[in-house]
Amino acid sequence: MLMTNTARNSHVKPKRMIDMQQFYTYLHCKPNGDPFYVGKGCVSRSNRSNNFSQRSRYHKNIVAKYGAENIGVFVFPCDSEEQALSDEIHQIAQLRAEGFCLVNLTEGGDGISGYRHTDDHKTALSNRFKGRRFGPGYVRTAETLRKLSESNKGRKPTAEQCEKQSIRMKGTKLSASAVEKLRLANLGNKHTLGYKHTVESKAKISAAAKGCKRSDETKAKISAAAKRIWADRKLNKQKE
Numbered sequence: 709m710l711m712t713n714t715a716r717n718s719h720v721k722p723k724r725m726i727d728m729q730q731f732y733t734y735l736h737c738k739p740n741g742d743p744f745y746v747g748k749g750c751v752s753r754s755n756r757s758n759n760f761s762q763r764s765r766y767h768k769n770i771v772a773k774y775g776a777e778n779i780g781v782f783v784f785p786c787d788s789e790e791q792a793l794s795d796e797i798h799q800i801a802q803l804r805a806e807g808f809c810l811v812n813l814t815e816g817g818d819g820i821s822g823y824r825h826t827d828d829h830k831t832a833l834s835n836r837f838k839g840r841r842f843g844p845g846y847v848r849t850a851e852t853l854r855k856l857s858e859s860n861k862g863r864k865p866t867a868e869q870c871e872k873q874s875i876r877m878k879g880t881k882l883s884a885s886a887v888e889k890l891r892l893a894n895l896g897n898k899h900t901l902g903y904k905h906t907v908e909s910k911a912k913i914s915a916a917a918k919g920c921k922r923s924d925e926t927k928a929k930i931s932a933a934a935k936r937i938w939a940d941r942k943l944n945k946q947k948e
Contacts, residue, residue: 730750730751730785730786731748731749731750731785731786731787731788731789731791731792732748732749732750732751732783732784732785732786732792733746733747733748733749733783733784733786733792733795733796733799734746734747734748734749734781734782734783734784735747735780735781735782735784735799736760736767736779736780736781737779737780737781737782738770738774738779738780739774739778739779739780741780742808743782743803743808743810744767744770744808744809744810744811745763745767745810745811745812746796746799746800746803746810746812746816747796748792748793748795748796748816749792750789750792758781760776760779764811764813766811767811770811784799793816793817794817796816796817797815797816797817799816800812800815800816801815801816891940895940895944896944
């Protein structure tokens with residue numbers, strides 16, 4: 709057996725290994741202890757065993773279902789990379805034989821540390837992806853934009869999503885260069901001219917604003933921002 713029953717029902721994070729070139733195999737397990745992924749890693753790779761971001765969509769679906777904080781990670785140190793590759797193959801085969809449904813796309817043993825693509829391989833990859841509709845500079849067609857608009861109509865974030873976004877953004881401040889870019893991008897923006905709020909919208913805005921008192925610091929910031937906006941408008945008119 710790869711794990712004892714005790715290990716399967718506990719959530720153990722990888723222990724810090726002293727040797728920065730220590731190779732190991734690792735398991736990702738569901739909250740009930742069932743393994744669903746076998747991997748091979750090295751401490752010098754930023755602890756790949758505990759990184760759930762660059763995985764297959766099958767792996768990501770399981771993590772999204774149970775939550776990253778509820779995924780158990782079990783590490784098995786190896787004496788060499790060759791042993792880690794061999795152990796990965798055997799662990800995948802054994803777990804599948806025991807009836808566990810793994811999301812591994814291969815049978816293991818196919819990852820080589822420090823591998824670099826040859827120039828010919830890089831050229832072949834570049835040619836393969838030329839013309840693909842993604843990446844910087846790609847402009848969506850009107851039909852694609854229409855489909856995106858239709859699919860997003862009526863969508864609203866849940867209260868939980870709003871709370872997570874709020875926690876993530878607290879304390880975040882834009883750099884001076886980012887603020888300047890936003891200011892320049894919004895100069896002359898007239899997309900809301902002529903828009904009128906509905907009666908329901910006005911009622912909601914009124915209810916939200918009742919009892920709201922701005923601090924002196926907030927008032928000073930609003931005043932400074934307004935002065936800057938009017939100064940920019942005056943300068944633009946003079947240029948015209």
